[in-house]
Amino acid sequence: NTLVPGVQAFLQELREKGRRILFLTNNSREGGEELQAKLARLGILATREEILSAVEIVGPLIRDRFGPSPILVIGGETLRRLLAEAGHSLVPLEAYGEARVVVLGHDFDFDYQKLTAASRAVASGAAFLAVNVDPRLPVEDGEFYPGCGTLAEAVAAASGVKPEVVGKPMPHIFRVALHRLGVPADEAAMVGDSLTSDVQGAQAVGLKTIWLAPPGTAAGDVRPDLTIRDFTEVLGRLR
Amino acid sequence: NTLVPGVQAFLQELREKGRRILFLTNNSREGGEELQAKLARLGILATREEILSAVEIVGPLIRDRFGPSPILVIGGETLRRLLAEAGHSLVPLEAYGEARVVVLGHDFDFDYQKLTAASRAVASGAAFLAVNVDPRLPVEDGEFYPGCGTLAEAVAAASGVKPEVVGKPMPHIFRVALHRLGVPADEAAMVGDSLTSDVQGAQAVGLKTIWLAPPGTAAGDVRPDLTIRDFTEVLGRLR
Incomplete structure (x- = not known):
């Protein structure tokens, strides 16, 4: 900043x-x-x-690849909004089995329930996209928050599937x-x-x-x- | 079962x-x-x-290695109790900076706050022990829960440090x-x-x-x- x-x-x-x-x-x-x-x-x-x-290019990428899709989103409000605006339907956490794609962005509210739903959906065949695989989100004072890549590692470990990376x-x-x-x-x-x-x-x-x-x-x-x-x-x- | x-x-x-x-x-x-x-x-x-x-051998292992230690525990009640009984002090989540050791077990209440505290403590030098690195906890119906190893992967990704594994x-x-x-x-x-x-x-x-x-x-x-x-x-x- x-x-x-x-x-x-x-x-x-x-x-x-x-x-x-x-x-x-x-x-x-x-x-x-x-x-x-x-x-x-x-x-x-x-x-x-x-x-x-x-965050902007995930929705169009999925539309090009799979058409309008039921997506399980782990991430923030902007990611959810952009995916919906790109014509996809957002699957509630409990309905993870219906997801054709799992999209993972950074999420300050990441928890065990989200980890479980995303891992199970990916393990049973949903495509797995991570917005980026940066392990850390640097903070001003030299401290860090776990990044989107860290959450992706967890889902990859449990599902046995590496994410396709959208970003750099x-x-x-x-x-x-x-x-x-x-x-x-x-x-x-x-x-x-x-x-x-x-x-x-x-x-x-x-x-x-x-x-x-x-x-x-x-x-x-x-x-x-x-x-x-x-x-x-x-x-x-x-x- | x-x-x-x-x-x-x-x-x-x-x-x-x-x-x-x-x-x-x-x-x-x-x-x-x-x-x-x-x-x-x-x-x-x-x-x-x-x-x-x-879960039983973590406390004695840490005592042998470092003596009675301030520990940040991510895990269930039994793990917490056994570590306390082994003579260690349990550091609250917010005080992660005081932890000399981070112990990670399976935790159905794992969340972003725990991930952040554990990662920061490990990144700044606390020893990092995982009870096991099994990626999945199998469930009766062929389904799974993300295991202790999955949570350990997340902390490892954010902290840049691989855990020492206590179990098989x-x-x-x-x-x-x-x-x-x-x-x-x-x-x-x-x-x-x-x-x-x-x-x-x-x-x-x-x-x-x-x-x-x-x-x-x-x-x-x-x-x-x-x-x-x-x-x-x-x-x-x-x-």
């Missing part, structure tokens, strides 16, 4: 040069509207179309982003601070990558095209 | 020949008293000393069992239906193994000394 130095000037420069921008997030609880408001509070103005959250580092979300931008992969660059989610994920789809390296970390086996500590390093470098 | 054919006659034969018997279970919610009563309801009489449950297939519980029987490993045989927990676990400690094979399964890489479908196959075969 604080800005990395130079990010506003960098975004300004991108806009002045007519480059397209898209904010890409693995968020499994907040959709475009919420994130747009959050960015605005930080002083960054973005249109609704410039923000793509993993899997290709789907990057392809949706490129499609929305109307830009081929080799003309796009992904900027992010996670070597696995952002850099490896984007490289697999053919994007250039700029790694915003957290202090004290090294890239190791992953090789970003550019490594920066903050955005002042790239100011004035756009061709 | 139904007996495998021939088990009562087999136990009878063991007793007549003066062989020592110990019932060994990975149960993380029920202690010796509860299991003794359960066996009696099934028509099997066993002394308290002939029953060893994983790890050596500790087998050693405690042999010690209680007063028998060296090479004079003991483990009978069980799990290839990993029972057969591999016992082989690692040097016991002979009899695999009670569930219908339609094959041993594969694990090689029990004897494979049986029920206990009628071993009746009259004791030397």
